[in-house]
Amino acid sequence: MTISVATKKEKKEFFKTIIKRAEKKRNPFSIMFELTYRCNFRCPHCYIQGSHKDKKELNTKKIFSILDQLKDMEVYNIGFTGGEPLIREDIFDILSYGNRCGFKFDILSNGYLIDERIADRLGEVNVNKVDITFNAITPQVFDQITQIKGSFKRVKKAIDILKEKGIQTAIKSTCMQINKDEITEVSRFARNLGILYTIDGEILPCRNGCATWVNRYSIDSREYEDLRRKVYPEMFRDEGKRVKTKSRRRRDRMFYCGVGITSFSIDPYGKMNFCLEIDYPRCNILSEGVKTCWEKLKKEVDRLNKTKDFVCRDCDLLKDCGWCPGRSFIETGSFNNCSEYFRKRALERSKEERYG
Amino acid sequence: MDEKRVLKKSPQVVSRKIEGEVILIPLYKSSDDLSYIYTLNETAVNAWELIDGKKRLGQIKEELMKTYNISDEKLAKQLDGLIKDLKSIKAIV
Ligand code: SF4
Numbered sequence: 001m002t003i004s005v006a007t008k009k010e011k012k013e014f015f016k017t018i019i020k021r022a023e024k025k026r027n028p029f030s031i032m033f034e035l036t037y038r039c040n041f042r043c044p045h046c047y048i049q050g051s052h053k054d055k056k057e058l059n060t061k062k063i064f065s066i067l068d069q070l071k072d073m074e075v076y077n078i079g080f081t082g083g084e085p086l087i088r089e090d091i092f093d094i095l096s097y098g099n100r101c102g103f104k105f106d107i108l109s110n111g112y113l114i115d116e117r118i119a120d121r122l123g124e125v126n127v128n129k130v131d132i133t134f135n136a137i138t139p140q141v142f143d144q145i146t147q148i149k150g151s152f153k154r155v156k157k158a159i160d161i162l163k164e165k166g167i168q169t170a171i172k173s174t175c176m177q178i179n180k181d182e183i184t185e186v187s188r189f190a191r192n193l194g195i196l197y198t199i200d201g202e203i204l205p206c207r208n209g210c211a212t213w214v215n216r217y218s219i220d221s222r223e224y225e226d227l228r229r230k231v232y233p234e235m236f237r238d239e240g241k242r243v244k245t246k247s248r249r250r251r252d253r254m255f256y257c258g259v260g261i262t263s264f265s266i267d268p269y270g271k272m273n274f275c276l277e278i279d280y281p282r283c284n285i286l287s288e289g290v291k292t293c294w295e296k297l298k299k300e301v302d303r304l305n306k307t308k309d310f311v312c313r314d315c316d317l318l319k320d321c322g323w324c325p326g327r328s329f330i331e332t333g334s335f336n337n338c339s340e341y342f343r344k345r346a347l348e349r350s351k352e353e354r355y356g
Numbered sequence: 357m358d359e360k361r362v363l364k365k366s367p368q369v370v371s372r373k374i375e376g377e378v379i380l381i382p383l384y385k386s387s388d389d390l391s392y393i394y395t396l397n398e399t400a401v402n403a404w405e406l407i408d409g410k411k412r413l414g415q416i417k418e419e420l421m422k423t424y425n426i427s428d429e430k431l432a433k434q435l436d437g438l439i440k441d442l443k444s445i446k447a448i449v
């Protein structure tokens with residue numbers, strides 16, 4: 001027998017192995033927790049609009065109980081999001097409890113409420129990373145998107161404060177018609193600060209299916225590709241041509257993300273959903289517990305994956321198509337429908353492929 | 357090994373079981389924290405669980421001897437190593 005003690009292991013390698021084990025056993029590892037739908041910004045493109053809203057958000061005690069269950073199920077990562085999670089009066093009770101449970105957690109915030117004091121408290125509760133939405137580099141465009149005057153100044157200051165206090169911070173933007181000319185400048189801002197920056201080329205439709213912003217403000221795939229080249233030049237540098245990321249789409253199953261494998265999401269009322277994008281299947285954690293809901297959710301994913309007449313199965317565009325069954329559900333009420341939006345993008349992409 | 361010594365877990369570190377591994381998680385930020393993780397093997401977990409702020413080291417050793425077929429001397433040496441390691445990562449006080 002050897003009491004081989006506390007072995008120092010390289011974190012990245014260690015978690016690669018652990019995640020593989022979790023995937024194999026379909027144990028939840030990384031989940032999202034929406035703490036509230038309340039928000040102090042009014043971004044018109046926000047997908048939260050049209051979400052189911054129950055009368056009461058989960059109270060502190062119920063959230064603690066859910067965290068206990070997540071701990072027992074060996075969940076490791078939690079992304080606390082909203083709405084704006086920092087708007088909750090008990091947010092630091094929740095984060096502190098999460099820390100004591102031993103979760104590694106990120107906060108997804110709009111940054112508006114982060115001042116010196118809040119940043120200190122985030123440090124005290126050992127937040128892993130603060131992820132801030134930062135959609136523009138000029139106050140005019142930024143405030144136009146948030147619809148809150150002075151928001152740019154406050155959020156930029158928040159980023160500076162977090163950086164100064166050594167709290168890991170990342171920023172992200174959704175690329176839209178309204179801010180596409182500022183994205184490169186935002187990425188420069190992030191680089192200068194030495195913080196991570198990610199962009200997203202898609203505006204999500206609201207959960208009630210309303211896609212006004214999607215239709216009116218989306219950029220096309222060529223525009224997005226150009227932005228990617230500017231934002232992540234190192235990804236393209238060596239290739240001399242576009243880097244084609246390998247498609248994860250499959251013909252034998254609908255879902256190709258981690259839903260029902262290692263991930264799910266919880267809404268502010270204690271309902272378990274596939275992910276943040278949709279209000280489905282709304283398994284009731286309060287009456288059934290996290291574990292039972294997870295089993296039900298997995299079954300539902302399996303059922304959908306076996307859909308006989310899966311609409312994409314014989315489609316030539318499949319490998320170029322970024323369609324997601326959740327999005328189909330929001331837009332059409334069914335998981336198994338082709339999407340005009342994604343078909344258009346897939347066609348653009350496949351043409352670019354062929355003609356460079 | 358000071359058999360009379362009583363060890364206490366630091367409130368700054370928790371242990372968690374994730375996918376068959378027991379890891380020690382610091383509740384504070386440390387420079388090491390970003391790149392490394394500490395894991396306990398099965399026997400170290402048993403010793404870790406016996407550390408409760410009440411039991412003397414001698415008692416912990418006796419308990420372990422009931423489970424594992426190992427000489428008193430060898431176990432004392434290994435426990436010493438464990439304690440040193442746990443102290444270095446501030447897991448015990
Ligand atoms: S174009 Fe339509 S049918 Fe083809 S892969 Fe995309 S969503 Fe599926």
